[in-house]
Amino acid sequence: MPVSPIPISSPYTIAWSGPQLKMQQLPGRLIKSFSLPSSSASTTLQEIATDRKGVAKVVLKKGKTQLFRDGSPMVYSGAVDRIIGRPPPKTGDVVLVADGSEKPIGWGLYNSVSMFCVRLMQLEAEAARDPSCALDMNKLLESRIDAAIELRKNVGLPSSDTNAYRLVNSEGDRLSGLIVDVFGNLAVIASSAAWVEKYKSEIQFYISRISEINHIKWRPSVDILKEEGLELSDPGDSNPIPSLEKVKVKENGISYTISLEGQKTGFYADQRENRYFISSISEGRRVLDICCYSGGFALNAAYGGAADVIGIDTSVPALELAKENILLNNLDPRKISFSREDATEFMKDASSRHESWDLVILDPPKLAPRRKVLQSASGMYRNLNALAMQITKKGGLLMTCSCSGAMTQSGMFMRTLQGAASMAGRNITVLRQAGAACDHPIDPSYPEGAYLTNYLLRVM
Numbered sequence: 397m398p399v400s401p402i403p404i405s406s407p408y409t410i411a412w413s414g415p416q417l418k419m420q421q422l423p424g425r426l427i428k429s430f431s432l433p434s435s436s437a438s439t440t441l442q443e444i445a446t447d448r449k450g451v452a453k454v455v456l457k458k459g460k461t462q463l464f465r466d467g468s469p470m471v472y473s474g475a476v477d478r479i480i481g482r483p484p485p486k487t488g489d490v491v492l493v494a495d496g497s498e499k500p501i502g503w504g505l506y507n508s509v510s511m512f513c514v515r516l517m518q519l520e521a522e523a524a525r526d527p528s529c530a531l532d533m534n535k536l537l538e539s540r541i542d543a544a545i546e547l548r549k550n551v552g553l554p555s556s557d558t559n560a561y562r563l564v565n566s567e568g569d570r571l572s573g574l575i576v577d578v579f580g581n582l583a584v585i586a587s588s589a590a591w592v593e594k595y596k597s598e599i600q601f602y603i604s605r606i607s608e609i610n611h612i613k614w615r616p617s618v619d620i621l622k623e624e625g626l627e628l629s630d631p632g633d634s635n636p637i638p639s640l641e642k643v644k645v646k647e648n649g650i651s652y653t654i655s656l657e658g659q660k661t662g663f664y665a666d667q668r669e670n671r672y673f674i675s676s677i678s679e680g681r682r683v684l685d686i687c688c689y690s691g692g693f694a695l696n697a698a699y700g701g702a703a704d705v706i707g708i709d710t711s712v713p714a715l716e717l718a719k720e721n722i723l724l725n726n727l728d729p730r731k732i733s734f735s736r737e738d739a740t741e742f743m744k745d746a747s748s749r750h751e752s753w754d755l756v757i758l759d760p761p762k763l764a765p766r767r768k769v770l771q772s773a774s775g776m777y778r779n780l781n782a783l784a785m786q787i788t789k790k791g792g793l794l795m796t797c798s799c800s801g802a803m804t805q806s807g808m809f810m811r812t813l814q815g816a817a818s819m820a821g822r823n824i825t826v827l828r829q830a831g832a833a834c835d836h837p838i839d840p841s842y843p844e845g846a847y848l849t850n851y852l853l854r855v856m
Contacts (some may be wrong), residue, residue, distance in 0.1 A: 533591075655713060
């Protein structure tokens with residue numbers, strides 16, 4: 397005969413007597429001391445999921461759990477053993493992620509198409525400590541965006557001389573697939589995950605609450621979203637801002653006009669600290685900025701008192717911005733100029749003329765977007781750097797960069813530079829190594845988030 401469950405608050409205990417269960421009433425004064433902790437003190441993801449109903453469970457293969465328990469946010473499909481739930485989860489659904497015994501280790505957002513089956517959002521231990529956001533993407537978004545705002549305030553952003561910065565840095569702010577850059581009173585939101593598109597209105601709402609933000613531009617990464625299973629019929633901006641095709645920002649006291657149709661979100665805020673460093677070592681030097689885009693390094697060199705600055709790039713729109721930025725900062729056009737040139741051809745011609753510069757900056761575009769092209773990309777990096785070394789004055793400085801995550805994570809960049817030095821017949825010494833600015837945090841459990849490498853070399 398089935399036995400009805402006894403509520404925890406019941407003044408009875410259960411005693412065995414043969415095959416029968418007998419109820420023994422406890423003295424009233426002992427009831428309190430025998431009471432279990434309240435359910436809120438022992439909340440788990442499984443209990444919350446049971447209350448919510450319909451939350452599927454993604455069970456990991458044996459031996460695959462620890463990586464994700466340690467915080468890696470991207471659960472790849474090859475790590476999944478089975479999915480429990482009927483009907484099966486759809487892309488964007490909240491799911492539990494569990495070990496082989498089906499015990500939840502965390503929760504995240506499911507994708508039925510992507511190689512990343514789940515983007516983990518919160519681990520079990522964190523949910524147990526504070527269940528307020530558990531299995532609730534709206535509350536989690538609000539909490540994580542508020543934390544991102546507070547972090548930027550703690551590192552002095554925005555400030556009176558810098559209003560261009562990264563507010564949300566994907567995995568680094570524990571919102572994998574979401575990037576938010578702030579340019580003055582404008583926020584540009586870059587989406588590269590299906591869940592970001594699903595929660596578009598919620599994300600825009602939380603960003604719009606920031607006091608200095610008056611405009612929001614949504615910028616989906618169409619090619620990446622295709623891999624996420626989303627075909628955007630109209631990839632254009634859903635909330636265009638005709639009067640803000642260009643915006644003016646400040647970084648370390650230097651003014652920039654940036655185009656909202658430019659590369660990435662419109663401006664490379666990741667190099668801010670490296671640009672500032674260039675301004676501190678440029679006084680009296682002849683400076684060459686290769687692949688200058690809108691002139692960030694070149695402008696800092698001019699501000700730092702460089703005797704002569706030249707920036708080269710192949711993009712006409714980028715160079716138009718760079719020339720605007722000369723006027724915007726009241727710089728002497730006789731001391732700073734920009735020219736449309738192919739980087740390789742320019743350096744070859746300069747080398748053939750035995751022309752050299754005291755300080756050369758080489759910041760090429762991403763040459764290794766994927767690991768499978770790393771070998772060919774390393775050859776391109778080697779050739780470009782060999783040419784750059786040849787036109788760096790003996791004893792001069794070369795700041796060389798790679799924004800390719802595959803190159804940075806491979807650890808091959810320094811070996812590539814050594815190969816370039818041998819190819820150029822020069823010797824190099826590393827003076828400084830840096831990455832992205834501090835508003836681009838990296839989660840150590842997701843080292844793939846580190847993509848920018850910046851070396852300052854002495855070239856002999």
